[in-house]
Structure formats: C-alpha cells, structure tokens
Amino acid sequence: MKSLYWMTHDLRLDDNPALLQAAQSEELLLVYVVDPAWFRVNRFGQLSMGSHRWLFVQQALMDLDSALRDLGHRLCIVEGGPEDAIAQILHQIPFQRLVISQQFGSDELDRIEQLQRVHPQVQFEIVDTYTLFDRQSLPMPVADIPETYSKFRRRAEKASAVAPIPPPTTLPSMVQLNADRFPLRAEFEVFEGQFHGGEAAAQRHVERYFGEDLPLNYKQVRNALGGWENSSKMSAWLNVGCLSTRRMLHHIHDYEESREKNDSTYWLYVELLWREYFQWLALKIGKGLFAKDGSSSQAYAGRFDPAGLAEWCEGNTAYPLVNACMRQLNATGYLSNRGRQLAASCLINELQGDWRYGAGWFEQQLIDYDVAANWGNWQYIAGVGADARGGRHFNLAKQTKIYDADGSYRRRWL
Numbered sequence: 001m002k003s004l005y006w007m008t009h010d011l012r013l014d015d016n017p018a019l020l021q022a023a024q025s026e027e028l029l030l031v032y033v034v035d036p037a038w039f040r041v042n043r044f045g046q047l048s049m050g051s052h053r054w055l056f057v058q059q060a061l062m063d064l065d066s067a068l069r070d071l072g073h074r075l076c077i078v079e080g081g082p083e084d085a086i087a088q089i090l091h092q093i094p095f096q097r098l099v100i101s102q103q104f105g106s107d108e109l110d111r112i113e114q115l116q117r118v119h120p121q122v123q124f125e126i127v128d129t130y131t132l133f134d135r136q137s138l139p140m141p142v143a144d145i146p147e148t149y150s151k152f153r154r155r156a157e158k159a160s161a162v163a164p165i166p167p168p169t170t171l172p173s174m175v176q177l178n179a180d181r182f183p184l185r186a187e188f189e190v191f192e193g194q195f196h197g198g199e200a201a202a203q204r205h206v207e208r209y210f211g212e213d214l215p216l217n218y219k220q221v222r223n224a225l226g227g228w229e230n231s232s233k234m235s236a237w238l239n240v241g242c243l244s245t246r247r248m249l250h251h252i253h254d255y256e257e258s259r260e261k262n263d264s265t266y267w268l269y270v271e272l273l274w275r276e277y278f279q280w281l282a283l284k285i286g287k288g289l290f291a292k293d294g295s296s297s298q299a300y301a302g303r304f305d306p307a308g309l310a311e312w313c314e315g316n317t318a319y320p321l322v323n324a325c326m327r328q329l330n331a332t333g334y335l336s337n338r339g340r341q342l343a344a345s346c347l348i349n350e351l352q353g354d355w356r357y358g359a360g361w362f363e364q365q366l367i368d369y370d371v372a373a374n375w376g377n378w379q380y381i382a383g384v385g386a387d388a389r390g391g392r393h394f395n396l397a398k399q400t401k402i403y404d405a406d407g408s409y410r411r412r413w414l
C-alpha cells in the first residue's frame with residue numbers, strides 16, 4: 001500500500017500515532033502544505049499567521065526534516081491552497097490512503113470533507129494526535145460535550161488519557177514526488193523571546209522545566225504577568241505539535257512519582273484539561289466558535305471600532321497595564337494567561353469592541369495560537385461561549401495592584 005501522511009499540527013516523531021499508522025505501508029510520503037492564505041489579510045483585517053509563529057513553524061519543519069533524514073526520509077514541503085496542493089499530489093501518485101491528524105477548526109474540517117468527496121478512491125484516516133483523549137477514551141461523545149468546563153473536568157478526571165507511544169525506528173521507503181519544495185528561510189529575524197520551534201527544542205525545554213523543579217510551585221506563580229519560569233511555556237510546542245499533550249501529561253505523572261506530587265503538579269494537569277475541553281467543544285460547535293453571539297441567547301453588544309481597535313492592538317489605550325501586555329505580545333509572540341485575560345476584558349468591557357477582532361489579532365500575534373483555545377477563551381470572556389456566568393470583567397486598577405504593584409512589568413514593556 002502507498003500512503004500519504006499530510007502533516008499539520010503534529011510536527012514530531014515521538015508519540016505520533018498518525019505517523020505509526022501511516023508507516024503501516026509499503027511506501028510513504030510525508031507532506032506539509034504552506035498555505036499562501038495564511039499570509040493574506042483575513043476577514044478580521046489581520047493575517048492568520050504572523051511572523052512570530054511563522055518563524056517557530058519553520059524551525060519546527062527544519063527540525064522534523066532533519067530527524068526524518070536519520071530514518072531515510074524527507075518532509076516534502078509544498079506551497080498552495082491545501083485542497084489544490086493535496087489534489088495535485090493525489091493526481092500525480094495513486095495513493096491508496098491519506099492519513100491526517102484530527103483537526104478542530106471548521107475550515108480545516110470542511111477542507112478534509114471536500115477532499116474526501118473529490119477523491120472517493122482514497123481511504124482517509126483521521127487520527128487523534130493532538131489531544132489527551134481519542135474518540136474511544138473521551139468520557140462522552142463529542143455531541144455531549146458539556147456547556148461548562150467544570151462538568152467536563154469532573155468526568156475527564158475519572159477517565160484515562162491515551163498512553164504515549166515511542167517514535168518509529170524505521171519507516172517504509174519514501175515515495176518520490178515531482179514538485180517544487182517550498183524554500184524555508186535559512187536565516188531568521190531574531191525576536192526577543194525564548195521559543196525555538198522543533199521537537200529537539202521542546203525536549204530541552206521539558207527537561208529544564210521538570211529538572212529545575214518548576215512544577216512544584218506552578219499554582220502559586222502561574223498568574224504572574226512576566227517571568228519565563230512562572231508558567232510552563234509549553235503551549236507553543238504543544239500546538240505546533242512538537243510535543244504531544246499525552247507526553248506532557250506523562251512527564252507530569254513521572255515527576256509526581258519520582259520527585260513530588262502536590263497541588264501545583266496537579267494544577268498543571270487541570271490546565272491541560274482546559275486545553276482538552278476547548279478542542280472537543282470546538283469540534284462540537286463548529287462554525288459557532290466564530291459567531292459574534294456564540295451560543296448566547298442575547299445579542300453581543302460590542303461594536304467594531306477601527307480606531308479603538310488599532311490603539312488596543314498597538315498598546316496605546318488609556319490603560320497602561322493593558323498597553324504593557326499588548327507590547328509584550330507584539331514584541332515576543334507570547335503573553336501570560338492573566339495578560340491575555342486582561343487584554344481581552346479591556347477590549348470587550350472598557351472599549352466595548354467586537355471580541356472577534358481581538359481574537360483575530362491574537363491569532364496573528366501568538367506563537368502558541370490554537371483555534372479552539374483562542375476563540376474559545378475569547379468567547380468565554382465575552383460571555384458568549386462556554387460557561388453560563390456571563391463573561392468576565394477584570395477590574396484593571398485592582399489587577400494592577402495585585403500583579404504589578406511595583407510597576408516593573410509596565411516599565412519593562414512601555
């Protein structure tokens with residue numbers, strides 16, 4: 001059998017069930033598609049892929065390609081609209097099956113459905129590589145994912161996540177494709193920040209995080225606005241797929257057994273369950289994830305105000321703490337969870353803006369952008385998504401006193 005593995009947010013060899021499944025073939029091609037639409041202005045006036053994440057993705061692609069060479073393979077990187085790029089490959093080579101990781105965004109899901117319709121001769125296999133659970137171990141069917149995180153968490157904590165699997169030691173022979181390889185940039189712009197894409201960098205980061213016992217006081221410091229050590233900083237590697245969530249959970253359990261288990265190590269798991277919840281919720285609600293009113297029965301009142309939005313994006317509002325957050329985001333591609341909550345709450349409540357444009361700006365700027373977590377968290381704060389508590393309004397003066405009493409965070413970024 002000839003298999004095509006279309007790699008997306010699964011850029012790794014370790015704990016990659018899609019790769020193992022695809023490797024059950026006589027011949028195999030691994031392909032990654034760079035979509036020019038990522039770099040064109042979208043309906044929210046921003047790019048889907050900003051320069052921070054693009055740098056990280058390119059690093060991850062290079063790292064993966066180099067790891068594949070050790071197994072006698074290459075990652076074939078092509079450019080084009082995904083439907084066309086994949087269709088061209090399927091016309092050139094008679095693949096019997098196409099393997100792809102489960103996607104959670106409605107556009108990505110539509111695309112796969114369309115490809116399936118146009119290529120009925122190809123067997124499509126969709127594999128859960130991105131989440132702790134797969135369809136079988138998920139504690140409820142996708143259609144029954146609860147409206148609130150707490151309900152999901154209660155059930156999820158009683159269920160067992162899928163155990164991680166080791167990387168393959170061999171791969172079947174490589175199918176040769178006659179196509180122009182997308183040129184990855186040899187030199188990169190240097191941004192402030194410590195994120196470097198790739199499985200090897202993810203591994204180093206994990207070793208450092210656990211090796212320095214940082215999980216032991218995670219719960220006490222996770223809300224701090226600055227500080228590399230104050231939260232795990234795993235999100236970018238998890239979302240580009242350089243590190244699997246199951247492997248991350250395995251590291252937490254390992255650490256708890258070999259070193260120490262406390263409320264903080266447990267809380268890291270609780271946060272991974274938030275990530276999990278948003279994925280399956282996105283799958284359940286589909287395009288509703290991007291709807292202004294979300295699942296709320298009331299119309300969302302905020303309006304699109306180009307000038308106010310531009311000030312917010314650039315960090316030029318009347319709220320210094322929010323400005324500092326936005327400037328950190330713009331300079332580094334990262335912002336702490338509390339910083340994201342404050343920035344989102346400001347756009348929604350103080351500026352009465354349309355939350356979707358804020359989510360669009362985050363999509364462009366974040367290295368760790370994830371469709372389900374980003375749009376799901378925005379809906380949550382806007383009060384139109386998960387959780388019936390009617391949104392979140394953070395008191396910025398109070399938050400400034402708690403999280404930046406000495407002004408060091410503002411001085412750092414303003």
Ligand SMILES: Cc1cc2nc3c(=O)[nH]c(=O)nc-3n(C[C@H](O)[C@H](O)[C@H](O)COP(=O)(O)OP(=O)(O)OC[C@H]3O[C@@H](n4cnc5c(N)ncnc54)[C@H](O)[C@@H]3O)c2cc1C
Pocket residue numbers: 222231232233234235236238239268271272273274275276278335336337338340341344362366368369370371373374375377378381
């Ligand atoms: C408005 C807004 C937008 C967000 N957009 C994204 C996004 O695009 N991608 C993204 O991964 N996270 C997003 N988050 C969630 C959260 O802010 C980040 O996951 C977190 O800050 C990443 O840093 P960390 O890895 O150090 O997190 P840690 O605090 O160390 O948490 C460990 C892991 O748990 C998961 N996690 C933690 N908090 C959340 C949460 N609230 N929702 C979902 N998963 C969570 C992440 O995978 C994270 O890596 C958003 C939050 C808000 C309020």
